[in-house]
Amino acid sequence: MNTRVCAGASCSQEVTIPSIRRPxxxxxxxxxxxxxxxxxxxxxxxxxxxxxxxxxxxxxxxxFSRRMTxxxxxxxxxxxxxxxxxxxxxxxxxxMDDSYTASVTVRGSDSTPQKTHGKAAxxxxxxxxxxxxxxxSERTGGMLEPDFxxxxxxxxxxxxxxxxxxxxxxxMRLGNMTLSRSQxxxxxxxxxxxxxxxxxxxxxxxxxxx
Numbered sequence: 379m380n381t382r383v384c385a386g387a388s389c390s391q392e393v394t395i396p397s398i399r400r401p402x403x404x405x406x407x408x409x410x411x412x413x414x415x416x417x418x419x420x421x422x423x424x425x426x427x428x429x430x431x432x433x434x435x436x437x438x439x440x441x442f443s444r445r446m447t448x449x450x451x452x453x454x455x456x457x458x459x460x461x462x463x464x465x466x467x468x469x470x471x472x473x474m475d476d477s478y479t480a481s482v483t484v485r486g487s488d489s490t491p492q493k494t495h496g497k498a499a500x501x502x503x504x505x506x507x508x509x510x511x512x513x514x515s516e517r518t519g520g521m522l523e524p525d526f527x528x529x530x531x532x533x534x535x536x537x538x539x540x541x542x543x544x545x546x547x548x549x550m551r552l553g554n555m556t557l558s559r560s561q562x563x564x565x566x567x568x569x570x571x572x573x574x575x576x577x578x579x580x581x582x583x584x585x586x587x588x
Contacts, residue, residue, distance in 0.1 A: 465512035471501035553573040
């Protein structure tokens with residue numbers, strides 16, 4: 379920058395005065411704004427709620443979902459009886475645990491007096507029997523349909539209500555003819571909210587007619 383120096387009327391030679399630049403300030407970074415106390419509390423409450431939900435789900439799965447009551451056991455059997463009235467073996471099959479094993483003693487028949495079968499064989503037997511009974515009902519116009527008598531003699535629950543032993547008496551009739559009677563002791567568990575049978579000891583009496 380050029381500047382002329384004057385004193386009164388006379389002025390001296392122009393003098394060049396260098397201009398002064400302001401130093402540039404470079405912002406390397408800035409600190410993030412602190413979260414408000416309210417925001418922090420909201421986040422903490424959200425985490426606490428999620429933790430409570432996880433704990434509640436775990437308790438339900440490992441405890442309440444595996445508990446049984448006298449009423450829930452009876453309701454489970456009633457659902458199976460209702461399915462038999464519709465010639466539907468599926469609810470009976472799904473009520474068997476994968477580990478299901480039944481020991482069956484047959485009396486009054488030419489068949490094998492005692493045998494043991496697993497879930498697949500038991501389900502196949504029920505499915506075949508329901509198919510035959512349904513055909514019989516359809517061919518007779520509903521005049522011949524099976525009647526099932528089912529009585530729960532006793533229910534013994536373990537202290538933690540996660541398993542039970544049930545004593546059952548049942549009979550199947552076709553018109554005035556009794557086809558079979560049975561006495562069973564069944565072992566139940568509850569898994570994922572469902573009551574399942576892990577096995578049974580059955581004694582079956584087969585009749586030609588009564």
